[in-house]
Each structure stands twice: as C-alpha cells, then as structure tokens.
Amino acid sequence: MGKILVTGASGHxxxxxxxxxxxxxxxxDLVGLARDPGQAADLAAQGIDIRKGxxxxxxxxxxxxxxxxxxxxxxxxxxxxxxxxxxxxxTAARQAGVKHVAYTAIIRREGSDFNLSQTTGPDIFAEQxxxxxxLIYTIVRQPAFLETFQFxxxxxxxxxxxxxxxxxxxxxxxxxxxxxxxQAVVLTEEGHENQIYSLxxxxxxxxxxxxxxxxxxxxxxxPLVVVTDEQYIxxxxxxxxxxxxxxxxxEWVHGANLGEWGELTGDLExxxxxxxxxxxxxxxxxYPTAVASIEAAKGNKAG
Ligand SMILES: NC(=O)c1ccc[n+]([C@@H]2O[C@H](COP(=O)([O-])OP(=O)(O)OC[C@H]3O[C@@H](n4cnc5c(N)ncnc54)[C@H](OP(=O)(O)O)[C@@H]3O)[C@@H](O)[C@H]2O)c1
Numbered sequence: 001m002g003k004i005l006v007t008g009a010s011g012h013x014x015x016x017x018x019x020x021x022x023x024x025x026x027x028x029d030l031v032g033l034a035r036d037p038g039q040a041a042d043l044a045a046q047g048i049d050i051r052k053g054x055x056x057x058x059x060x061x062x063x064x065x066x067x068x069x070x071x072x073x074x075x076x077x078x079x080x081x082x083x084x085x086x087x088x089x090x091t092a093a094r095q096a097g098v099k100h101v102a103y104t105a106i107i108r109r110e111g112s113d114f115n116l117s118q119t120t121g122p123d124i125f126a127e128q129x130x131x132x133x134x135l136i137y138t139i140v141r142q143p144a145f146l147e148t149f150q151f152x153x154x155x156x157x158x159x160x161x162x163x164x165x166x167x168x169x170x171x172x173x174x175x176x177x178x179x180x181x182x183q184a185v186v187l188t189e190e191g192h193e194n195q196i197y198s199l200x201x202x203x204x205x206x207x208x209x210x211x212x213x214x215x216x217x218x219x220x221x222x223p224l225v226v227v228t229d230e231q232y233i234x235x236x237x238x239x240x241x242x243x244x245x246x247x248x249x250x251e252w253v254h255g256a257n258l259g260e261w262g263e264l265t266g267d268l269e270x271x272x273x274x275x276x277x278x279x280x281x282x283x284x285x286x287y288p289t290a291v292a293s294i295e296a297a298k299g300n301k302a303g
Contacts, residue, residue: 002069002099004187005031007089009050010039012147013104014074016180017187018043024188033064055085061092068093070100070187075126078118078248086126090133100136100193102186103127107141107198107261114260116251138186139196143261144173144252146201146282152252153207154239158218161225162211163235165250167257170209174201174268175277182271199268200261205279207256213280 004021008014009032021030027047034040037050044050053064055076065071071093076085086103093101105123106116115121130137144152153162179199186192205213207224214222227235229250236246255261268276 004070005068006072007033008074010034017183020181020184065096073103082122102138105141136193141198146175161223163225166226169257169259170204170206170262171256172200172204178276185271197267198265204262
C-alpha cells in the first residue's frame with residue numbers, strides 16, 4: 001500500500017484523522033499537509049512526514065502530493081474562495097499521480113434545495129469536480145461537529161436559555177473523533193472506492209431535546225427561548241460574534257429546524273464498528289464546571 005496524505009494536518013479534523021491512521025499504518029506511510037508545518041510538529045515528532053502546502057499555491061500541492069496514493073482532502077475553511085481551493089487540490093492530486101481522493105462535504109438531504117452559504121455550492125462543485133476527475137473518490141459527508149455545536153446556540157445557554165428561532169427539526173451531530181476514525185477506516189480498508197457516506201450521529205436531536213439534555217445535566221431548567229431571526233443575530237453580536245458569523249450560524253439553525261440533517265444513515269456506526277458518542281454524552285462531558293458546582297452545592301445542602 002502507498003502513502004496516505006491528509007490535508008489540514010494543523011487543524012482539528014486532519015490531526016485526529018492522522019492520529020487514527022497511526023493506529024492502522026506505520027508512520028512512514030503517512031503524510032500531513034500544513035501551510036505551516038511547525039503547527040503540526042506533534043505529528044512530525046511521531047514520525048509523520050509533514051509537508052508544506054497551501055490550497056491557493058498549486059505548485060506547492062503538486063510537490064506535496066508526490067509519491068502519495070491516497071489524499072484525504074479536508075475541506076477549506078469558509079469565507080475564502082473554496083471552489084478554487086478544492087479545484088486546486090483535486091487537480092494537483094491528479095497531476096501528481098494520486099489514485100484516490102476522499103473529500104469532506106457537509107451532509108445534504110436528497111432532493112433538498114436548502115442552501116447553506118459558503119458550503120452547499122462549494123461542496124457540490126468539489127464533489128462534481130472529484131467525480132469527473134477520473135480519480136477514485138470517496139465523499140465523506142459530515143454532520144455538525146459536536147465540538148462546534150454550540151456555535152448554533154452560543155455559549156450563554158445556562159444564563160440566558162437556548163435562544164433559537166422556532167422549529168422542531170432534528171439534526172444528528174457527531175464528534176470529530178468518531179468522524180476521524182471513520183475516515184481512517186475509509187483510507188485503510190477496501191470497499192470504499194467511489195462511495196458517498198453521510199456520517200450521522202445517533203440519535204438525532206432538536207433544540208428542544210438539547211434544552212432538555214442541558215436541563216438534565218444542570219439539574220435546573222435551561223429553557224428553550226424562541227427568538228426571531230433578527231433577535232438571534234442581535235444576541236450573537238451582543239455576545240461578541242462578528243455579524244457574518246452570526247448570519248452563518250443562523251443558517252445552520254434554519255437547516256436544523258428544517259430537518260436538513262436529521263436523517264440517520266448508520267454509515268458512521270458501520271464504519272467505526274460501534275455506536276458513535278451521543279449528543280447527551282458529549283454535552284455531559286463538556287459542561288463539567290457547572291455540573292460540578294451544582295453537585296458540590298447539592299452535597300453541601302445534603303451535608
Ligand atoms: N461539520 C461541522 O460542524 C464543521 C464545523 C467547522 C468546520 N467544518 C469544515 O470542516 C473542515 C475541518 O474542520 P476543522 O474543525 O478541522 O477545522 P480547523 O481546525 O479550522 O482546520 C482547518 C484546516 O484547514 C487548513 N487550511 C485552511 N486554509 C488552508 C489553505 N489555504 N491551504 C491549506 N490548508 C488550509 C488549516 O490550516 P492552518 O492551520 O494553516 O489554518 C487547518 O489545518 C473546516 O475547514 C470546514 O470546512 C465543519
């Protein structure tokens with residue numbers, strides 16, 4: 001088997017994918033792409049070849065992909081020319097002789113015309129570019145990451161409630177770690193050639209479900225507070241988020257409320273061979289300070 005390269009090695013998902021690959025392949029088979037290799041020094045220290053490359057520097061990509069058989073293309077961040085970034089990466093991979101490229105799109109519902117700006121159009125463009133390239137492809141569509149999930153409802157849920165526009169759709173977020181493990185499986189096992197996966201967590205949750213989960217964790221009510229779109233944006237800006245990010249977060253909330261990401265496919269569970277971490281388990285682990293202080297307060301009362 002030839003070398004496997006993962007882009008975004010300095011980022012969360014790329015790094016975790018390489019860490020899972022290390023459990024399946026010797027480090028000498030693994031390559032990471034980073035704009036600044038120093039940002040992936042931890043991976044280099046484990047023997048992974050970290051190569052310098054930028055999606056907007058075509059020559060750097062062709063050089064970095066030399067001698068590589070498979071590329072995991074972690075999608076570019078929003079608010080840049082993502083079409084150019086992904087086109088460059090796919091075309092450079094083909095020019096460098098790569099055989100198989102996997103790409104991380106965001107999940108889309110079959111037949112839906114919902115458009116997540118910065119995302120849906122560039123994802124369709126990247127998928128079509130890849131499928132027309134003649135390369136072996138795997139599309140690994142992603143749900144909301146549990147680690148960035150509160151981007152949708154802000155950090156102040158305990159003080160102010162879960163403030164989102166009305167809707168009862170569900171979504172099925174998953175952890176980056178489970179997604180990264182699934183990607184490592186796709187890159188190291190047979191049978192994933194020319195496949196499209198939608199990696200959904202399980203169970204799907206609505207915002208009302210999340211408010212209930214947080215209330216349960218906290219031990220007191222965390223209300224679901226229905227706000228207008230305008231209030232949602234204003235709340236986010238008041239909490240310090242720039243307007244374009246607030247508008248982007250609002251689009252995620254609209255998608256969730258419409259049930260755009262609510263279908264359960266079982267792909268993630270099948271790939272990793274176990275149940276993915278649930279939203280409730282994840283949230284229980286990430287609101288520990290409040291839980292601990294409540295537990296302590298209860299303990300003091302009991303004492
Ligand atoms: N499903 C979700 O909920 C969700 C949430 C957030 C993001 N995403 C998408 O998933 C991707 C991975 O997420 P993540 O959490 O791992 O994001 P992340 O931690 O921000 O990592 C993004 C990676 O992309 C690299 N990158 C950015 N621009 C690049 C360029 N021009 N050339 C080469 N590399 C470049 C970054 O390198 P530097 O270290 O040099 O910046 C970084 O390593 C994101 O880029 C975004 O498209 C999905």
